Amino acid sequence: MLCVSAILFASIFRECSARPDKLVNNRPIIGILTQEVQDPDMKPYGRTYIPSSYVKYIESGGGRVIPISSVEFLNGRCLCSLFDRLLLIGGTVDLQTSDFAHAAKIYFRLALKANDVGDYFPIWGTCLGFQLLTVLVAEENLLSKTPAENISLPLNFTSEAASSRMFEAFPPELLTALSQEALAANFHHFGVTDQMFMRNEKLRSFFSVLSLNKAENGVVFVSTMEGRKYPFYGVQWHPEVNRFQWNPLYSFPHSRNAERMSSLLAEFFVNEGRRSSHHFIQAEEESKELIYNYNPLYVANFTSYEQIYFF
Numbered sequence: 001m002l003c004v005s006a007i008l009f010a011s012i013f014r015e016c017s018a019r020p021d022k023l024v025n026n027r028p029i030i031g032i033l034t035q036e037v038q039d040p041d042m043k044p045y046g047r048t049y050i051p052s053s054y055v056k057y058i059e060s061g062g063g064r065v066i067p068i069s070s071v072e073f074l075n076g077r078c079l080c081s082l083f084d085r086l087l088l089i090g091g092t093v094d095l096q097t098s099d100f101a102h103a104a105k106i107y108f109r110l111a112l113k114a115n116d117v118g119d120y121f122p123i124w125g126t127c128l129g130f131q132l133l134t135v136l137v138a139e140e141n142l143l144s145k146t147p148a149e150n151i152s153l154p155l156n157f158t159s160e161a162a163s164s165r166m167f168e169a170f171p172p173e174l175l176t177a178l179s180q181e182a183l184a185a186n187f188h189h190f191g192v193t194d195q196m197f198m199r200n201e202k203l204r205s206f207f208s209v210l211s212l213n214k215a216e217n218g219v220v221f222v223s224t225m226e227g228r229k230y231p232f233y234g235v236q237w238h239p240e241v242n243r244f245q246w247n248p249l250y251s252f253p254h255s256r257n258a259e260r261m262s263s264l265l266a267e268f269f270v271n272e273g274r275r276s277s278h279h280f281i282q283a284e285e286e287s288k289e290l291i292y293n294y295n296p297l298y299v300a301n302f303t304s305y306e307q308i309y310f311f
């Protein structure tokens with residue numbers, strides 16, 4: 001259930017003036033692609049949504065959020081006046097035929113191109129976002145059944161994790177905890193098996209696999225990956241739940257190590273955003289798009305979330 005609402009994160013800024021490489025953007029903004037509402041109980045409140053946990057995750061890392069609405073994009077609200085190269089929409093769970101997938105594909109290509117010309121453009125995918133990244137890179141859907149619904153697991157790190165960017169700032173004792181304690185919250189039915197991943201030349205050459213996990217059916221799936229060349233990151237699990245989801249009916253680890261892990265990954269991705277030199281030309285343009293223009297709704301009495309932003 002939670003996986004359906006996972007998010008593709010991406011930095012989205014208008015490139016207006018190239019800044020010298022050495023300057024750091026200390027006002028990073030992360031765009032979050034909204035998802036189409038599918039749960040009938042949620043339908044009265046909006047057409048698309050973002051669980052607040054993702055927003056808080058970014059904010060806790062020192063970044064600001066801009067929601068990227070799929071529906072408005074489809075209705076022709078081109079953000080061209082604000083973003084000269086990026087249009088993002090949310091969508092359904094179908095990773096190939098949905099508008100979400102089509103838009104993400106356009107966006108993904110733009111991000112590739114931007115990075116190719118030295119214009120730093122990070123993407124983060126959580127759960128469904130992770131799966132989507134694999135589809136975009138492989139150009140086919142390689143998912144198979146890897147059920148791990150409401151289960152927290154220790155990460156089985158590969159040898160590549162030790163030299164990864166994602167875990168670079170992790171103190172050794174926290175990495176050990178992450179590999180021994182069930183801190184990574186899984187909510188998915190599908191995934192990419194390690195065999196499928198390694199057999200696929202496109203995936204294998206694009207991403208380093210940083211961790212593996214075993215699903216309830218015994219199948220081993222890729223749980224964490226990062227781009228070898230591109231600043232693209234994927235987690236099949238949910239690092240935002242550790243600090244920002246509390247429903248006692250679900251397996252959301254809240255130990256000190258779990259919270260620290262979640263903090264460090266949020267900081268990591270926001271720091272990636274700091275390396276982007278994109279920014280809005282006008283402060284007013286920026287203000288109009290920021291998440292602060294919206295209020296989250298209390299939804300704990302009818303969803304597994306505490307709060308959701310509806311659009």
Ligand SMILES: *[C@@H]1O[C@H](CO)[C@@H](O)[C@H](O)[C@H]1NC(C)=O
Pocket residue numbers: 156158212213214
């Ligand atoms: C961890 O992954 C390795 C392959 O990298 C595998 O041989 C090992 O059995 C896995 N361990 C667990 C506990 O899943």
Ligand SMILES: *[C@@H]1O[C@H](CO)[C@@H](O)[C@H](O)[C@H]1NC(C)=O
Pocket residue numbers: 150151249250251
């Ligand atoms: C989720 O997992 C937790 C911990 O294992 C368990 O107590 C709870 O009943 C499960 N919830 C659901 C909805 O399956």
Ligand SMILES: *[C@@H]1O[C@H](CO)[C@@H](O)[C@H](O)[C@H]1NC(C)=O
Pocket residue numbers: 298301302
């Ligand atoms: C959930 O709680 C809100 C606020 O208390 C209330 O307005 C709403 O009707 C409740 N929804 C359901 C489905 O119980």
